[in-house]
Amino acid sequence: MGRTLRRTAAFTALWKALITGNGSNASLADRLGAMPRMVVATLRGRYDGLGRIMAMAAATLYVVSPVDMVPEAFLLVLGLADDVIIVSWIAGALISETDRFLMWENGVKTPMGGPVIDGDVA
Structure with missing residues (x-):
């Protein structure tokens, strides 16, 4: 009962984050709409998301590839668990990266994911 409740809460939170953002x-x-612009800006070298986009693409290719059928064939339910984990990671990474790209596109400076705070260095 507890695991099902936690899993349901996790997927509900993921869905809300996907719909409304973080x-x-x-x-x-x-x-x-931002995803194609993000890929084009990355391929042209204007946006620094190449590594993150490649990781998401590789994870997506793994999930849809025939190689992913091997764990399901031998481990049944446990083989599907890796798919759930990877797809959840992809969804979270897409949410995070599109947020980051939209901020970059709008000119918001956020080094290391945090806001810029004006001040003087002593």
Whole structure:
């Protein structure tokens, strides 16, 4: 009962984050529209997301590839668990990266994911 409740809460939180964002105002439509622009800007060298986009692409290819059928064939339910984990990671990474890209596109300076605080260095 406890595991099912935690799993349900985790997927509910993921769904809400996908729809409303992680504190940002970006909608699902904004994120979907930003993905092609993000890939083009990355391939042209204007945006620094190449490593993250490649990791998401590799994870997606693994999930849809025939190689992924091997764990399911031998481990049944446990073989599906790796798919759930990877797809959850992909969804979270897409949410995070599209937020980061939309901030970059709008000119918001956020080094290391945090806000810039004006001040003097002593």
